Every structure is written in structure tokens, then in C-alpha cells.
Amino acid sequence: MKPFELIKVTNTKTALSHKKEQVQYIAGGTNLVDLMKKNIHLPDTLLDINDALIRHIDKKDNRIFIGAMVRNTEIATDKTVLKELPLLSKAVLAGASPQIRNMASTGGNILQRTRCPYFYDITTSCNKRIPGSGCSAYEGENRMSAVIGYSKDCVAVHPSDLCVAFVALDAQVHVIDTDHKKSIIPFQDFHRLPGNDPHLDNNLPEHALISFIEIPENPFARNCAYIKIRDRASYAFALVSVAAALHMQGDRIIDARLASGGVAHKPWRWLEAEEFLRGKNVSDLVFSQAADIIVGDLHPLAHNGFKSNMLKGAVETALAQCLVV
Amino acid sequence: MKKNTNFSRRFFLKTTGAFTLLASIPAVLKATYIQVKEFIVPSKRIVPLTVSVNKKAYQLDSDTRTTLLDLLRENLDLTGTKKGCDHGQCGACTVHVDGERVLSCLTLSAMLVGKEVTTIEGIADGDHLHPMQEAFISCDGFQCGYCTPGQIMSAIACVKEGHTHSVEDIKEYMSGNLCRCGAYNGIVESIQKVAAS
Ligand SMILES: Cc1cc2nc3c(=O)[nH]c(=O)nc-3n(C[C@H](O)[C@H](O)[C@H](O)COP(=O)(O)OP(=O)(O)OC[C@H]3O[C@@H](n4cnc5c(N)ncnc54)[C@H](O)[C@@H]3O)c2cc1C
Ligand code: SF4
Ligand code: FES
Ligand code: FES
Numbered sequence: 001m002k003p004f005e006l007i008k009v010t011n012t013k014t015a016l017s018h019k020k021e022q023v024q025y026i027a028g029g030t031n032l033v034d035l036m037k038k039n040i041h042l043p044d045t046l047l048d049i050n051d052a053l054i055r056h057i058d059k060k061d062n063r064i065f066i067g068a069m070v071r072n073t074e075i076a077t078d079k080t081v082l083k084e085l086p087l088l089s090k091a092v093l094a095g096a097s098p099q100i101r102n103m104a105s106t107g108g109n110i111l112q113r114t115r116c117p118y119f120y121d122i123t124t125s126c127n128k129r130i131p132g133s134g135c136s137a138y139e140g141e142n143r144m145s146a147v148i149g150y151s152k153d154c155v156a157v158h159p160s161d162l163c164v165a166f167v168a169l170d171a172q173v174h175v176i177d178t179d180h181k182k183s184i185i186p187f188q189d190f191h192r193l194p195g196n197d198p199h200l201d202n203n204l205p206e207h208a209l210i211s212f213i214e215i216p217e218n219p220f221a222r223n224c225a226y227i228k229i230r231d232r233a234s235y236a237f238a239l240v241s242v243a244a245a246l247h248m249q250g251d252r253i254i255d256a257r258l259a260s261g262g263v264a265h266k267p268w269r270w271l272e273a274e275e276f277l278r279g280k281n282v283s284d285l286v287f288s289q290a291a292d293i294i295v296g297d298l299h300p301l302a303h304n305g306f307k308s309n310m311l312k313g314a315v316e317t318a319l320a321q322c323l324v325v
Numbered sequence: 326m327k328k329n330t331n332f333s334r335r336f337f338l339k340t341t342g343a344f345t346l347l348a349s350i351p352a353v354l355k356a357t358y359i360q361v362k363e364f365i366v367p368s369k370r371i372v373p374l375t376v377s378v379n380k381k382a383y384q385l386d387s388d389t390r391t392t393l394l395d396l397l398r399e400n401l402d403l404t405g406t407k408k409g410c411d412h413g414q415c416g417a418c419t420v421h422v423d424g425e426r427v428l429s430c431l432t433l434s435a436m437l438v439g440k441e442v443t444t445i446e447g448i449a450d451g452d453h454l455h456p457m458q459e460a461f462i463s464c465d466g467f468q469c470g471y472c473t474p475g476q477i478m479s480a481i482a483c484v485k486e487g488h489t490h491s492v493e494d495i496k497e498y499m500s501g502n503l504c505r506c507g508a509y510n511g512i513v514e515s516i517q518k519v520a521a522s
Binding site: 001002003004005006008026028029030033034037044046048050073096097098099100102103233234235 | 367368369370372388389390392411412413416419425426427428431432433435436438479482483486488496497498500501502503
């Protein structure tokens, strides 16, 4: 690890005034400390932002606001979340381990970096780590890689579970940039596709802070599910995951949300399948047809063709589980 | 010709000048070397640190890079906490910070100001083992014992958090602690025993 200076900042103004290139924010440290140990991130200065940003969950005008420093465990166990946004709790509990969830912040979870094995191995080429060096995964070991939205310059997936629930629930990311200007980025536009500049994971302006996440009122609290398939039953990143939510009236689907992790460079919304489900009566056949629409869009790589069938099953299971209340 | 044994003024100036120059080269070289080294290997940042571990306050100077795990093992001689992977993937380094289980290998010591750390060395009451330690012994909750301090710290938190409703519940909430010996059944039994008492 490269030596660094550690500064505790107590407000966003001071945090944002350190605009130097090699400055990085640290929250829970569960991703950044690991990346520093591996010499992937080499900051000169770490700004500890734990006391500079909000660590509670608020409800105002039927919208829920989650501070960037709220820990993953706190989201999973919060009374308001459990009552109104249970999908968030389910997604969080499917991720990492209790110890990591106690440490991991909301902002850090959104900004965590990919788990592509080549990104972590500094002896290999990786466009995300060293722009222009080439992508080792595209024609290499790509079992865990993307099946949609990738480019030949990067086939990595975003590793978060929480973000899959955020994108499904139309969350918004509140941001403060280095000119102290506040703005809102819709969650769906927050993370990027790799294109030919995969070193950029997202559209957060350089050195900007995530201050909190806003989630609009929604009718999905009753019928929602999160299904995650991984190499072992717990404490592993997703091969594929599905967040599903239905707004039901009797047997009729008024509205639907479907999103996935483990499939793309960003948490992925399945808008066409959502549209298909709208207005239909629930049945195994309808769920299977929705899953077929999703699977029809996939372009698996040499080693991850298995993700298609896996995703089909996960979508059908998630939709069916929405109805188990 | 008369042999001149006296040194001329010019000779004196020349030689001393040369020696001074020679003597100064290493200093210049050394300074350059330090600058180059600083550029390639930046110098450590040592900061004064006050941490409270098992209700005892420690004051020491520490490199900002020191994780809580290394601080405990290398600086405070509290070697009960184990280093398995050093990357957040095994749970061997689990300790409590302000009563909650966390991974000490991903925690920077310098971020712990004002917090209370509890390690495996801090849970017994004098010679009386913690009930979870007793349970691990009576239920064969370990074989080689390497993962055990982390398992016990996690198990205490698991009971406190109330995740002991079923074997599945316990297994899910203990999934952050791996055991290469596969002592899982004994670990689950130990937790059930403590939860029931
Ligand atoms: C073994 C292991 C297994 C895991 N499994 C899962 C899993 O299954 N599912 C899952 O979703 N996650 C998983 N994780 C990832 C974990 O959830 C993330 O590491 C964690 O959420 C990151 O949060 P943090 O607060 O620790 O971030 P940090 O490590 O502190 O920061 C991460 C990045 O975000 C930046 N940052 C943090 N907060 C802000 C902010 N407010 N504004 C601007 N920048 C900010 C930092 O500069 C840094 O670049 C796992 C991690 C480990 C180690
Ligand atoms: S997939 Fe992306 S992260 Fe992985 S090696 Fe290729 S460029 Fe790097
Ligand atoms: S040593 Fe910390 S999790 Fe393995
Ligand atoms: S007892 Fe040997 S690793 Fe768990």
C-alpha cells in the first residue's frame, strides 16, 4: 500500500475543497482499503467523510431519503424501509456478510468497483485499470462477466445488490460537485455502459460527493422479491440476480418492475418485459413469456452462456415469489 | 634544486576545494537519492493514535496504513485476532467496534478515534470464559482453531442481533466466517446452546 495522509472532514464544504487528483474519499473502507492493498487505487490523501455526510433515513412528503453514510445493515433493518421499501432490505441481505454490511455505506455500495478478476490482478491488461491496455476478460476467463450492454473493451459487471433494488424503484442520486452545486442524477443514468472508456464506472462528476438517495413513493411494497444466484448459498457475488416488483389489482398486473445484477456494467432495468407485464393477468405462462423477452436480449460470451437459462429461472422465480405474501 | 616541503597557498586552496567538492558529492547524491526514493516510494505518514481496546486506552505512533488487524497483532501484542485472507473474504479477523461485528483487516486504525474495540482477549470475565467460549469447547465448535476467535466474536454478535430462530437463520448470519476444518455443525450447536440459555 502506498503511504497516504488521512484527514477527517466534518462538512461537505471542506471535503469538496480538496480537489487534488490523488485525493479519495473513504466511508466504510470495505472496497477502497482492499483496492489500496492491491495497489489498484493509490491515493496520496484519504478524506474520511463519515462525519461530513448524513447517516439517517428520513421520510418527507411520502418520499424516502437515505443518507450516504447509512450502513447497509441500517437499510436492511430500518422500520420505514421494511414497511415501505422491503425490496431494498431483501437486496441488501442478499449481499456480502453481516460484518461487511455493518461497515459498508450506501454511497460506497453505489461506487464500489467491479470484481472482474483481471481488474484485481495488476499483472494483467485491463482497460478499466489502465486505459488502453486491453481487456483480458473479453477473450479470457469470462464466466462471471456481462451478457448484455458490454463492449469488446470491457465486459465487467457491477457487483452491487442494493443498486439493483435502487434502479428498480426509480431512485435518484443527490450529488454535490466541487463547485458546491447540488444536482440529482436518476439512478438509471448513474452508472455507465463501458463503451470505449471503461475506466469510467459512472457519471458522477470528478470528486463530487453523493449526499443521499431519494426514493419516490411507490405501490410495490406488498409484492416484491429479490432472487440472487451465486456459487455458494451465501457470501458471494451474484452470477445473476433479479429484483422484481408488481403492483397488483386482483389478478391483474397494473405495473411491474424488473431489474438485474450480474448481467451488465450497470444495474440493468428490463423495460420491455415490464411493458409486456402491464395489464396482464398473472400466470406461469405470462411470467415465462416475460423471462423469454429478457433472455432474448442477451449476448453471452464464451464462458457465460449458462447465465441465460439461469436468468430465465431467476426471473420466473422472482415474479412467482412476488405473489407469496 | 631545493626540495620544497611547504605547501603553497594555491595548492592548499586547490586540494581543500577538491576535497570539499568530493565530500559534498555524497550529500548531493544522497539528497537526490532521497528525492528519487520519495518519488518512487513515498515516505510513511506516522500519526499519533489513541485507541481503546478491551476498555484499555493505548497511545502510540502509527503509520496511517495500519489496519486494525495489524495494529492488534503487531503493535499491541493482541494476537488472538487472526489474519486469514487480509481482504474481507474469510471473517477470521472479526472484532467488535462499538459493540458491532466488523472486519479488522478492512478497518484503518486511524479512523477509530473515539471508538471502543473488543477482541477475543476482552470477552472473558477474569478466569471465567464467556458463555460462547464455553459452548465452543463443549460442542466441538472447532478443530484447528484458526478461525475460532473470529467465529466466536461473530457468534456473540449473531445472538445479540437475534438471528438464532433456526439453523438456516444461524447459518446465513454466520456465513461471513469461513472454517476450512468444516466445524460448522459444532459452531451452529454452540450458538443454539447460548441462545437457549
Ligand atoms: C468479501 C466481500 C464480499 C462482498 N459481497 C457483496 C455482495 O454480495 N453484494 C454487494 O452489493 N456488495 C458486496 N460487497 C461490497 C460491499 O458492499 C462494498 O464494498 C461496500 O458497499 C462499499 O461501501 P464502503 O462504505 O465500505 O465504501 P468505501 O470502500 O469506503 O468506498 C468505496 C468508493 O466509494 C467512494 N465513496 C464512498 N462514499 C462516497 C460518497 N458519499 N461520495 C462520493 N464518493 C464516495 C470512495 O471514495 C471509494 O472510491 C462485498 C465486499 C467484500 C469485501
Ligand atoms: S472486463 Fe473490464 S474490468 Fe475486466 S479485464 Fe476487461 S476491461 Fe478490465
Ligand atoms: S482476514 Fe479479514 S476477512 Fe479474512
Ligand atoms: S477450526 Fe480450523 S479453520 Fe475453523
